[in-house]
Amino acid sequence: MAGHTGGLSARMSKGRAAGAALPEGSPNDDARTAFWLVAPALALYAVFTLLPIAATFWLSFNSSAGFNTSASFVGVGNYAKAAQDPIVWKSLVHTFAWLAYHVVMAGGLGLLLALAVSRLRITQVFFRTAFFLPHLVSLAVVGVIWANIYDPFFGLLNTALTQIGLGAFTQGWLSDPALVLFSVNVASSWQGFGLYMLLFIAGLQNIDHSLYDAAEVDGANAFQKLIYVTLPGLREVMTFVISLAMINGLKGFATVFVMTNGGPFYQSELITTYIYRLAFQSQDHGLAAVLCILLSLLAIVITIVFNRWRARLSQ
Amino acid sequence: MSVRNREWPVVLALTPVLILILAPFVWLVISSFKTEAEIGRADPFTWPADLMWRNYLDAWQIGGFGELVGNSLINLVGVVLLSLITCAPAGYALAKIRFPGREWLFYAFILGLTVPVQAIVIPLYQVLFGLNLVNTLAGIVLVQVSNGIPFGIFLMRSFFIGVPDDLIEAAKIDGASHFQILTKVFLPISTPAVQALVIISALSTWNDFFLPLIVLISPEVQTLPLGLVRFASTYASDYRLVFSGTVISFLPIILLYILMQRRFTEGLTQGAIKG
Numbered sequence: 141m142a143g144h145t146g147g148l149s150a151r152m153s154k155g156r157a158a159g160a161a162l163p164e165g166s167p168n169d170d171a172r173t174a175f176w177l178v179a180p181a182l183a184l185y186a187v188f189t190l191l192p193i194a195a196t197f198w199l200s201f202n203s204s205a206g207f208n209t210s211a212s213f214v215g216v217g218n219y220a221k222a223a224q225d226p227i228v229w230k231s232l233v234h235t236f237a238w239l240a241y242h243v244v245m246a247g248g249l250g251l252l253l254a255l256a257v258s259r260l261r262i263t264q265v266f267f268r269t270a271f272f273l274p275h276l277v278s279l280a281v282v283g284v285i286w287a288n289i290y291d292p293f294f295g296l297l298n299t300a301l302t303q304i305g306l307g308a309f310t311q312g313w314l315s316d317p318a319l320v321l322f323s324v325n326v327a328s329s330w331q332g333f334g335l336y337m338l339l340f341i342a343g344l345q346n347i348d349h350s351l352y353d354a355a356e357v358d359g360a361n362a363f364q365k366l367i368y369v370t371l372p373g374l375r376e377v378m379t380f381v382i383s384l385a386m387i388n389g390l391k392g393f394a395t396v397f398v399m400t401n402g403g404p405f406y407q408s409e410l411i412t413t414y415i416y417r418l419a420f421q422s423q424d425h426g427l428a429a430v431l432c433i434l435l436s437l438l439a440i441v442i443t444i445v446f447n448r449w450r451a452r453l454s455q
Numbered sequence: 456m457s458v459r460n461r462e463w464p465v466v467l468a469l470t471p472v473l474i475l476i477l478a479p480f481v482w483l484v485i486s487s488f489k490t491e492a493e494i495g496r497a498d499p500f501t502w503p504a505d506l507m508w509r510n511y512l513d514a515w516q517i518g519g520f521g522e523l524v525g526n527s528l529i530n531l532v533g534v535v536l537l538s539l540i541t542c543a544p545a546g547y548a549l550a551k552i553r554f555p556g557r558e559w560l561f562y563a564f565i566l567g568l569t570v571p572v573q574a575i576v577i578p579l580y581q582v583l584f585g586l587n588l589v590n591t592l593a594g595i596v597l598v599q600v601s602n603g604i605p606f607g608i609f610l611m612r613s614f615f616i617g618v619p620d621d622l623i624e625a626a627k628i629d630g631a632s633h634f635q636i637l638t639k640v641f642l643p644i645s646t647p648a649v650q651a652l653v654i655i656s657a658l659s660t661w662n663d664f665f666l667p668l669i670v671l672i673s674p675e676v677q678t679l680p681l682g683l684v685r686f687a688s689t690y691a692s693d694y695r696l697v698f699s700g701t702v703i704s705f706l707p708i709i710l711l712y713i714l715m716q717r718r719f720t721e722g723l724t725q726g727a728i729k730g
Contacts, residue, residue, distance in 0.1 A: 181545035276708045285483060397664075415574075436574040
């Protein structure tokens, strides 16, 4: 121990002596400058992100009945409780379904519209701008808008269906337990697809145009060019959009909270909305913390899987 | 294949899609000018007999939208400025200075990029409570900046990595410090990255709902999305108020986007690809 400390101080004084002899920009000076450049960001990040991450871990092994009560250690008790809570399982299943809906609807629409819009020359800016408009609206405001669209009596959807003679398709879009998660996701995807479309358009612009010329020389038709040139050229953007859509989907909260608050009968409860309910309404912090860990793990796994996939593609 | 030949069929195919996607906006704007009776008659796209500007006046006054917009603006300016001040230097240090612990810092910031803010909300609230920041705009600014720091640092860092080291060497020979190199050499040539950071942090701050929901409890400090949700649930049965209030909430940002669409588009795609 003493030897170790001695070695460290010797190294430090040696560094100081060398620093005095060297011109500006020695490793020692650099380290000090780097520290001051990173310090403001690191301080904020440590207090409001790193510390809470660590504390969430700690909390998941403790039980606490509210913000003003002291916690007691319960080991894996909260994890056992979570495994037995049917709403935890429901919210997990709903979250996976929610991600799948979002990737297919928002990602799919983004891709289709990008393919179409990128063919335009004169009107491209107009269509791109117009299709992007929903993305500018806050998801909470989207929730208010779509709650009114789905309103069974005054809502746009049911009245429009009735007017065009499809009255048979009118529904209680948010009151039907089998439909509610999908209905809310339509609203989220309506808001989300615009960004994915922009990313796909950027990806399409990066495809080497000579590949199309070569395909044309070989006698490829439009469909073959799509399959053999365009889609392979988009592979990297596609993995990126899918991972972004999944992470965005995982953070989904506002539309559900505003439109259904997880109901009816927990049929639109997501992990995020259940965390909020447990933490701020029923004040079961231990159980909420377990769900927080679960949510983080999902996010980390998704990120790692897609980064690996992306790295393999770009080799 | 001439440009002419392939433009108009695509336009024709896209027009119905465009109408479907924009229908919610058109419907809301039209409905927001109707009387309660006209809304009840259930013909969604019929033009109102008289434009009820009163609806907007009522919603603005009853909903306290002036205050909400003001709070949202303070929140936005605070987050954008503080994000730039913290992320640009940190991004520079991580990109261009070799120092012990750099790798570790890098991984610590990756962690924040991945973990959703909902997953740390309980201790986050406790930290804010301990610092007396619950229910203050300062509190919401600090947590949103912290939430955006991982992305902001990566954006700036990956842009700065692309700047040749020769520029630093040359500036050092002229006796410049790292801080001077950052402010006088790097930032002036980093317009695309700065633009991306400003647009992305501004948009996400303006539209954030989850953090304000946790932090901002009293109506006087709330931001626009939070205030609208409170307003819409209080006056749920008064459709004309809800509609005009909703239009007030999205119209300014949409007009701003239409005016600056190229910058927005560049900033968002640059940000997404670099981040």
